[in-house]
Amino acid sequence: MSKHFGDFKAVDRITFDVNEGEIFGFLGANGAGKTTAMRILCGLSFPTSGQAKVAGYDVYRQQEKIKKHIGYMSQKFSLYDNLTILENIEFYGGIYGISRGEIRQRGDALVKTLGLDKEAKKLVGSLPLGWKQKLAFSVAIFHRPRIVFLDEPTGGVDPITRRQFWDMIYQAANEGITVFVTTHYMDEAEYCNRVTVMVDGRVEALDTPARLKRQFQSDSMDGVFYQLARKAKRTSD
Amino acid sequence: MMVEVNNINKTYNEGEITAVNNVSFAVDKGEIFGLIGPDGAGKTSIFRILTTLLLPDSGSARVDDLDVVKDYQEIRRRVGYMPGKFSLYQDLTVEENLRFFATVFNTTLEENYHLIEDIYQQIAPFKTRRAGKLSGGMKQKLALCCALIHRPQVLFLDEPTTGVDVVSRKEFWEMLRKLKQQNISILVSTPYMDEADLCDRIALMQNGSIMSIDTPANIVESFPKNLYAAKAGDIYTLLKQLQGDEVVESCFAFGEALHLTFKSDQDADNTVKRIVAEQQLDDLEISRITPTIEDSFIRLMRENATETETDGK
Amino acid sequence: MKQLLVFIRKEFYHVFRDRRTLLILFGLPIAQIVLFGFALSSEVKNIGITIFDQAHDINSQQITNRVKQSAYFIVQEPAASLEEIHTKFKEGSIKCALVFPPGFSEDLYRSGTAPVQIITDASDPNNAKITVNYLSAILGTYQQELNPNLVIPLQIVPEIRSLYNQEQNGSLNFIPGVIALIFMIVSTALTSVAVVREKEMGTMEVLLVSPLKPVMVLISKAVPYLVLSLLDFIIILLLSVYLLDVEIQGSLILLFAESILFIVTCLSLGLLVSNVTNSQQAAMLFCMMGMMLPTLLLTGFLFPLENMPWIFQAVSNIIPSKYYYEIIKAVMLKGLGFGYVWKETLILLVMTCLLLGLALKKFSIRLA
Numbered sequence: 001m002s003k004h005f006g007d008f009k010a011v012d013r014i015t016f017d018v019n020e021g022e023i024f025g026f027l028g029a030n031g032a033g034k035t036t037a038m039r040i041l042c043g044l045s046f047p048t049s050g051q052a053k054v055a056g057y058d059v060y061r062q063q064e065k066i067k068k069h070i071g072y073m074s075q076k077f078s079l080y081d082n083l084t085i086l087e088n089i090e091f092y093g094g095i096y097g098i099s100r101g102e103i104r105q106r107g108d109a110l111v112k113t114l115g116l117d118k119e120a121k122k123l124v125g126s127l128p129l130g131w132k133q134k135l136a137f138s139v140a141i142f143h144r145p146r147i148v149f150l151d152e153p154t155g156g157v158d159p160i161t162r163r164q165f166w167d168m169i170y171q172a173a174n175e176g177i178t179v180f181v182t183t184h185y186m187d188e189a190e191y192c193n194r195v196t197v198m199v200d201g202r203v204e205a206l207d208t209p210a211r212l213k214r215q216f217q218s219d220s221m222d223g224v225f226y227q228l229a230r231k232a233k234r235t236s237d
Numbered sequence: 238m239m240v241e242v243n244n245i246n247k248t249y250n251e252g253e254i255t256a257v258n259n260v261s262f263a264v265d266k267g268e269i270f271g272l273i274g275p276d277g278a279g280k281t282s283i284f285r286i287l288t289t290l291l292l293p294d295s296g297s298a299r300v301d302d303l304d305v306v307k308d309y310q311e312i313r314r315r316v317g318y319m320p321g322k323f324s325l326y327q328d329l330t331v332e333e334n335l336r337f338f339a340t341v342f343n344t345t346l347e348e349n350y351h352l353i354e355d356i357y358q359q360i361a362p363f364k365t366r367r368a369g370k371l372s373g374g375m376k377q378k379l380a381l382c383c384a385l386i387h388r389p390q391v392l393f394l395d396e397p398t399t400g401v402d403v404v405s406r407k408e409f410w411e412m413l414r415k416l417k418q419q420n421i422s423i424l425v426s427t428p429y430m431d432e433a434d435l436c437d438r439i440a441l442m443q444n445g446s447i448m449s450i451d452t453p454a455n456i457v458e459s460f461p462k463n464l465y466a467a468k469a470g471d472i473y474t475l476l477k478q479l480q481g482d483e484v485v486e487s488c489f490a491f492g493e494a495l496h497l498t499f500k501s502d503q504d505a506d507n508t509v510k511r512i513v514a515e516q517q518l519d520d521l522e523i524s525r526i527t528p529t530i531e532d533s534f535i536r537l538m539r540e541n542a543t544e545t546e547t548d549g550k
Numbered sequence: 551m552k553q554l555l556v557f558i559r560k561e562f563y564h565v566f567r568d569r570r571t572l573l574i575l576f577g578l579p580i581a582q583i584v585l586f587g588f589a590l591s592s593e594v595k596n597i598g599i600t601i602f603d604q605a606h607d608i609n610s611q612q613i614t615n616r617v618k619q620s621a622y623f624i625v626q627e628p629a630a631s632l633e634e635i636h637t638k639f640k641e642g643s644i645k646c647a648l649v650f651p652p653g654f655s656e657d658l659y660r661s662g663t664a665p666v667q668i669i670t671d672a673s674d675p676n677n678a679k680i681t682v683n684y685l686s687a688i689l690g691t692y693q694q695e696l697n698p699n700l701v702i703p704l705q706i707v708p709e710i711r712s713l714y715n716q717e718q719n720g721s722l723n724f725i726p727g728v729i730a731l732i733f734m735i736v737s738t739a740l741t742s743v744a745v746v747r748e749k750e751m752g753t754m755e756v757l758l759v760s761p762l763k764p765v766m767v768l769i770s771k772a773v774p775y776l777v778l779s780l781l782d783f784i785i786i787l788l789l790s791v792y793l794l795d796v797e798i799q800g801s802l803i804l805l806f807a808e809s810i811l812f813i814v815t816c817l818s819l820g821l822l823v824s825n826v827t828n829s830q831q832a833a834m835l836f837c838m839m840g841m842m843l844p845t846l847l848l849t850g851f852l853f854p855l856e857n858m859p860w861i862f863q864a865v866s867n868i869i870p871s872k873y874y875y876e877i878i879k880a881v882m883l884k885g886l887g888f889g890y891v892w893k894e895t896l897i898l899l900v901m902t903c904l905l906l907g908l909a910l911k912k913f914s915i916r917l918a
Contacts, residue, residue: 029402030373129276156399156428158275158443159535163489170473185429186403187492209493220492222403222431229404288759290917309915310761318759322752328567329560340556341760383756 001050001059003036010036012201013050018147018194023169023179025192025209029229033201034182035151041180042149043067055146068096071140071177074151078136081125085116088124089139096143110138130161137168147178154185166191186222195221197228204228238302239391239422240264240287245296247282256282257293258445264391264422265437269413272426273433273530274442280426281321282445284395287424288318301390317389319380321396327369331360331379334368335386342387352419353382356412374405381412391422398427410435430531441534448537453530460528460536462486463502465509466494470519478516484508489535496532553762557770564744565774571740579732579782580789586724587794595622597681598644602629605654609664613692617648622684635669645671646681658706667709673854675723682708725790726878727851730812730871732782734845737816738823739837741775745824746833755917764915772817779813780806799885808881808891811898812874818905819870825912845871873898 003011011033018024028034039045041054043063052059055069079088086107093103111120114134124132133153141148150169154162166188173179181192189195190209197205197212205212205228209221216224240263247257257279264270272280285291287300289309298305300312325334332346335357339346350357360378363371368379377397384392394413398406410432413423417437425436433439433453440450449456467488469475476495479488488497499505509523528536565571599617603610618625626644629635635647649667651657658664668685670678689706745767748754757767783806790796798805819841827833846852848866855863855872866872873894880886888895 029404030400152400156276158278158538159430159531160489160538161275166490167476174473184400184402186431190492191490225403226407229402232404285755285917288755290755290758292916313759314761316759318756320752320755323756324751324753326560326564326751326753329563333560333563337556337560338756338760340553341757341762343553343761 001037001040001047001052003033003040003045004048009201011040011047014198014201014203016196016203016206018178018180020146020178021173021176022193023173023181023191025189025195026180026182026198027189027195027225028182028198029232032198032229032232034198037198038149038151038180038182041066042070042072069146071143071145071148072151073136073140073148073153075133075153075155076151079124079132079139082123084123085111085120085127085135088135089142092139093142098143106142110142114138130157130164133157134161134165134168137165137172141172141177145177147180148172150179150181152182152184154183154188162188186220186225189221189225197225199228199232204231238263239266239268239300240270240424241299242283242287243297245283245286245298246294247279247286247291248294255445257286259296260442260445260447261296262440262447262450264424266422267417267420268438269417269423269425269436271433271436271439272424272442273428273430273436273439273534274426275428277444278442279445280442281395284318284320284393284424284426288316288393289313315390317384317387317392319384319392319394319397321399323380325368325376325380325383328367330365330367331371332364334379335382338383339386344387346386349386349388352388353385355415356385357382359408372405373401374408377401377405377409378412381409385416385421389421391424392416394423394425396426396428398429398432406432430529430534433530439530441530441537443534443538443541446541448541449533456530456533457528460533462498462536463505464526464528464532465497465499465505465523466491466526467497467521467523468494469516469521475516475518475521479512482512484512487536487539491531496526496528498536554766554770557762557766558773561744561770561774565778574740575736575778575782576785578735579728579786582728582732583725583786583789583793586728587789597623597646597677597684598626599623599646599648600626600629600635600638600644602632602635602647602649604652605650607653607655609655609658609696610650613648613650613666613689616688616692617685620684620688639669639671645674645677646685648685663707665707665709673857675854723879723883724851725786725794725796726875726882727845727849729783729786729809729878730849730851730874731842731845732786733779733809733813733816733874734837734841734871736779736782737775737813738820738841739834741771741817741820742824742827742833742837743830744775745771745821746827746830749828750830758915758917764913765910768821768910768913772821775817775820776810776813779816780810783809796883798882800881800887804888805878805881808874808877808895808898811895811902812870815870815874815898815902815905818902818909821909822905822912825909825914841871844869848872849875851875870898870901873901 001011001015002009002013014037026034026038040047040052040059043054043059043066046060054066057065057069059066080091083091089107089110090103093107111117116131116135119127124135127135137150137153154165157165162185169179169181183189192209194206194208195212196203205224207215212224213219213221216227218224218227242260242262245257245260248255260279260283262270272283274280282291286293287298287305289305289312292306301315303312305312326337329337336346356378360375360382363375368376371379381397384394398409401409406429413425413435416423436453438450438452439456441448441456451459467475467479472490472495476488476490479485479495479497484499486498486500488495499508513521513523565575601614601617603614617623626638629638629647638644647669649669651665654664654666666689668682670681672678686708689708693706748757758764787798791798820837823833823836827836848855848862848869849872855866877891877894880891
């Protein structure tokens, strides 16, 4: 799959598969083309050439179907600060056509598992960042999507909450939800089943963290990433 | 002392939100001092108090031996500041930005060129490009040049590496090391724990309070327990099982391994052997390791959490 | 001083590199003048008219027929009384009435002059004026045709009454209105957005933590927009003179002096807004609702103030653009001197001092 903006090859003939139930790490330096690729996979823009299917649906012709079967969460936008936790859940549940009764029932359960029973009627804006992010993730998979896209979900979050967040990711993967995640924390790359590293619009590496480390003779994903990204020639986003 | 902070407090919304809670620390001349902590730890409020942009509710602070409240005008002459959300003038070119800030600080690009030369050379090929069209790493270098142009005594960098990729982050810390040699004091904040090792001294912050201040080495050394790393083929199962094991005090994922401590370090070797035997997982390996700053941070967070809980009861 | 110049130059870079700002700066005044100028003074057709003929003689009927033949008018049922005319105006079925007094022909032949009354709905002053012109033309032609056969020249003297807006605000009065509006947009809205943008970008923090005096930031932001406002003023004047054939009656110097005063009022307002808001949207919304709408609605520029409920009239007194509008109308269109507008000027001056003082006081040397 490729995406060009004029002469600029934001995404340059990338090829990969993500297995069902897999946690797939999508790494790359700033401006490597991650965001562009992710937008296409979420049904927000069309590729210039090549093929891609998400949850079995074609990115050219079945964007609406894709949107119905994926979840999305990013660091920048997640929930409405001026709605309460329950109202946010109701809203997102409603968007995906879940019945009112089911929303109420599963919403209550969700709030309990997150330990937010007391805060359920509080505005999301008053929650600490870590809780917000955990809640945002739960909301993103509330409609039980086939695959969830997470764009730097743990940016700025404290180390304990970050791990609790990954606990939730593992749980979702165990339940069969495929997880497609970008991150700047290299230790988080280790938590993925497989990792791609994009450099200058191309997929430069794709394997399990263990094998990538062996291939690049490094003892951490940090080293792997550094070796790859250093080669980047691109300077603009 | 370049920076001295004594029992600073700052609240917002008429005391409803505590941003800075009784914080004290000092930064030596030529030292790189790091405030390490997640969003909401109070780092930005401290920066704003020290750069005279906010008044503390109580406590006092001095920068280059000047009071942040009384002598704010003089302090503003002497410090360089890169705010967290600083994004330069997107519609001005690299050079225009730099020259503008030079003039604002009563100097010229030429006068202090030697100071920024190393950094500026990296972005010089793009000097006619508008700042908005630069990559994250380039923007950050330009911002650093702008903060340095008047040869400040002390540099305040609020989360300069947030949202920047690993390569640019490494380059950025390289630059800070070079500036240190010029005897410029640097106060820097970051949410990335792995950057803590690059500072001379650090303060670990959480919810407005400092949990610990020391050199990175000393902080790691004062980790009170033996720390073990556990690896296995199915790491998620291992995590669940270890978290359920009653001899285990803490266990959390850490990159490719799990980091764990036991309730008692006595006879720990036997405990490890027992676990390996009991767990029956493929490729299970447990070995003792040196903690990292992040391990210390997590530990301090947990200790504080239990303290506040017992306080509450 | 050098700092100030460099800062001002930077502001000009911002303006000239942003296509949207440029469009607002130069596209908008031109578009408004052209739109108001041509859309409002273009031909009016199918004007509803009623004729109240108290004379019922040959001349009145001949004139009535002329009006009926005219493409401009649609003659409605004749009216039987003045009250009926008023009712029809209120219904909106007519925009104009022509009244022949009893004994129209007799007057015409005996004394040589005969009065007719033209009543128009002047709540739309432009249309009212055009209507009067059409009717006067019909009367004039008729009169000329009568004259060749007679020794004494006969004159029909139309007496014109404008209902609802006796003063006939409008016609070219939109020009001072447009000027006031443009100043509001450039000096208030654009200036406040320019300051708030620095807050949003984080550059304001760096500027505050610099030896630069906070007042310098304000001055450097204000100067470019003062210059640009004046440029717009000149453009509007040139367009008015050469495109719309408006004669500038009064002193140009007075016109500029008063305009600079009002621009400073607008700038103070803009800086005040930028001090109390933290996002560009909020600043823009504030300016739209708080400044531009009142300028449009409550200065008498689109809708005559006289016909508004007292509460709106009262509110209009605190709107600076109202006074500027009065001043410019008087100087530019009526050719009056400073002696006639000193009261408005004084009010504007006091307002400016208050606003500027408030803006300077509110400008914080710190955050929050």
